[in-house]
Amino acid sequence: MNTLIVEKEKLKNNIEKIKEIASRSGKDDKGNPLKIIAVVKANGYGLGIVEFTKILIENGITSFAVSTKEEAMILRKAGIKEEILMLSASCDENELNELIEKNIILTLSSKEDAEIIEKIGKKLDKKIKVHLKIDTEFGRYGLIYSEKEKIVETLKDLKHIQIEGTYTHFSISFYDEKYTKLQFERFIDVIEVLKMNEIETGILHVCNSSAFLKYPYMHLNAVRIGSAFLGRISFKNEIKLNKIAYLESEITEIKELPKKFNIGYSNSYRTKKQTKIAIIPCGYMQGFNVKAEDDLFRIVDKLRIIKNDIKKLLKKEALYVHINNEKYRVLGRVGAYHIIIDITGKKVEIRQ
Numbered sequence: 001m002n003t004l005i006v007e008k009e010k011l012k013n014n015i016e017k018i019k020e021i022a023s024r025s026g027k028d029d030k031g032n033p034l035k036i037i038a039v040v041k042a043n044g045y046g047l048g049i050v051e052f053t054k055i056l057i058e059n060g061i062t063s064f065a066v067s068t069k070e071e072a073m074i075l076r077k078a079g080i081k082e083e084i085l086m087l088s089a090s091c092d093e094n095e096l097n098e099l100i101e102k103n104i105i106l107t108l109s110s111k112e113d114a115e116i117i118e119k120i121g122k123k124l125d126k127k128i129k130v131h132l133k134i135d136t137e138f139g140r141y142g143l144i145y146s147e148k149e150k151i152v153e154t155l156k157d158l159k160h161i162q163i164e165g166t167y168t169h170f171s172i173s174f175y176d177e178k179y180t181k182l183q184f185e186r187f188i189d190v191i192e193v194l195k196m197n198e199i200e201t202g203i204l205h206v207c208n209s210s211a212f213l214k215y216p217y218m219h220l221n222a223v224r225i226g227s228a229f230l231g232r233i234s235f236k237n238e239i240k241l242n243k244i245a246y247l248e249s250e251i252t253e254i255k256e257l258p259k260k261f262n263i264g265y266s267n268s269y270r271t272k273k274q275t276k277i278a279i280i281p282c283g284y285m286q287g288f289n290v291k292a293e294d295d296l297f298r299i300v301d302k303l304r305i306i307k308n309d310i311k312k313l314l315k316k317e318a319l320y321v322h323i324n325n326e327k328y329r330v331l332g333r334v335g336a337y338h339i340i341i342d343i344t345g346k347k348v349e350i351r352q
């Protein structure tokens with residue numbers, strides 16, 4: 001069996017570090033400290049959405065964001081009463097009604113959403129809470145930053161919508177400051193137009209984890225933090241966030257392989273001498289060696305990955321696992337469900 005072990009103390013430590021950096025930002029012009037909105041989408045980044053959210057609450061986080069209605073409902077069902085922002089937009093009236101009933105803050109992303117939310121608000125005779133999303137070129141949700149007249153047109157006569165926040169999302173903040181700054185400036189331009197037209201903006205937020213750590217001048221009123229809580233940041237950072245979880249598996253088989261015996265797909269390893277191996281039922285499927293940098297999609301990134309792979313090959317860098325605090329080398333390629341490790345000369349046994 002494979003089990004993900006979450007080290008709560010390390011997670012707490014990360015939360016404290018993130019809160020500390022947020023507090024360095026000082027207070028905004030209304031005297032409010034920088035607000036941390038914890039993003040707990042994708043089953044709480046794999047940690048378990050309810051468990052992760054509860055740990056965050058225990059450690060002083062009071063505001064959350066999710067990507068789907070189902071995630072929002074799971075949190076409310078688990079008795080979580082804190083503020084929840086829904087990051088995806090919807091034109092589905094039933095879905096919007098369910099979210100409103102559970103006091104979830106909606107994302108308003110288009111003229112069509114605005115019309116439906118306004119209609120629902122009118123029917124319920126109340127103001128529906130939303131955050132406006134501006135698309136500063138991600139091409140996903142949001143009113144397009146350059147269509148300023150359309151934005152004003154969409155927002156100017158909304159009587160049953162309370163805009164509590166306005167935000168945008170960066171596409172490459174972990175890597176490209178110039179582009180991120182351009183997105184930031186586009187966002188600020190829209191905010192100015194909204195203010196000029198006396199449209200309420202609510203709190204302003206643009207930073208995800210990378211932007212939060214890299215560009216303090218973009219903090220504004222709130223930041224949306226997900227991966228930093230897990231210490232999963234793809235660039236070197238001074239605050240040394242902890243990796244907070246590891247995967248525990250077991251050995252299913254042990255055997256002796258003769259000399260010059262191939263191991264793994266593509267015959268990726270060949271024994272040099274008689275070798276004792278152990279088979280561990282944990283591969284890509286369970287997330288073994290699935291790397292953050294392989295999530296990058298541009299050709300330059302792919303080239304970078306290939307370059308790193310070649311460097312690793314030349315340096316004969318290998319993958320390792322730990323058994324009772326000792327390191328064991330992985331032989332051959334990682335399979336979908338299995339890895340093979342070298343235990344020659346070691347006293348390693350199958351757990352009974």
Ligand SMILES: *Cc1c(COP(=O)(O)O)cnc(C)c1O
Nearest residue numbers: 039087169208209224225226227
């Ligand atoms: C996922 C997400 C975040 C959090 O991103 P991290 O890089 O994990 O901090 C913030 N904002 C939006 C809109 C998101 O979808």
